[in-house]
Amino acid sequence: MDRNRAIIDSLLLLLTGAAMAVNLWLIFYFAPLERTMGLIQKIFYFHVPSAWVAFLAFFITFLMSIGYLASRRDWFDRAASSSASIGTVFCTIVLVTGPIWARPVWGIWWTWDARLTSTLVLWFIYVAYLLIRSYLPASGTKRGTLSAVVGIIGFLNVPLVYMSIRWWRTQHPQPVIAGGEGSGLEPRMKLAFFFSLAVFTLLYAVILRYRMRQSFIDGRVEKLLEERRRS
């Protein structure tokens, strides 16, 4: 069984590595240069897929948290927390690449727009989730239960944040920001974009697989330490 897993692992890594290389080629050579924004537009192929992965990861955390509260199976807790940590990393990438793109294109690093603000709030919520989790006792069900509650209400909070900022913005009109990027994308750009989206999703799945395995090993180490402390 271990041998089968090793084969699947190497195949997955090979596939992901190759797909990422192809992705870079598609982004930098295949997709044409955007007319007004130029090279800086390339960041879009990293920024949007990272955002998609972050939201997907937090959504998985939300689902797994519900699963944990319903079943109390350790697996759900480890899936939820692993996904949350990956989501936080990708959310950080979104928050870093966004301003790098915005500075030359919008002329400002940051604006308190609904999407930007809710992403930032999301980042804070999941950093807090990971922090709270790290200060809870690993033995017993307490860590899993409390993390699950934070994972659920944290995710439910996001649409409320989005709604309130949109409402706030309609009260205070701001300068119009660049229109929807998805509208009328050049076919080669579209291909590169959707390929990138798929590659990032694959990357997420692969990291999740390793992160969960690591989490189970963590659990085993904690258990051994616990036994040693008792004896």
Add this chain to the structure above:
Amino acid sequence: MSDFSGLIAILRKDILIEFRTRQALISMTLFALLTVLLLAFAFEPTREETALIGPGLLWVAFAFAGTIGLEHTLSTEREEGGLEALLLAPLDRSTIYFAKLIANVIFMTVAEFLTIPVFVVFYNMNLIPFLGPLLLLNLLGTIGFCAVGTLLSVITAQTKLRGVLLPIILFPMIVPILLAAVEGTGALFRGDSPVGAFRLLIVYDIVFVVGGFLTFGFVVEE
């Protein structure tokens, strides 16, 4: 014991303790007043500027004071196993949640009502024309704040760092409430209609109270 009389009993106990010690109220009110004072020093606003930054300033003070209050109500329960005893009572967990929520709302509202007159004096604001809607708005914002806060304070109290983590998770969670409350207060200061803010606050209050009610049972289990 019916759930309602249980709720009243817990509430009565909390209010009695507070009435005798006055710990939470004094520390919350002083903290809110000091925040107002510090921000007045930091910004030195003119009358026009006060109308602009006043709502945000008030709510920052309330949020800080509220955090202190939430930590306090829980730390008194923690001493000598008060919470365990409470959980042993033949009551539904949601009853305990509602009792704690109402107690927190009462303490925080009193602290707010003591802070507002001082704000009026320090910043030369005339709040009399819209005092009614302002107090109602405060109450709605406070209910939402405490609905999330009561739940989260019980969670963070079980971590090794105790109350230190509470503001770190509480503040991002109350962003929507804070925004609606600040915007509503701002509308009142400018003489606009605050109906939109009221409506949003009511929606948030319902969402957060129901969310707290559904999950509280999980966070107090042993």
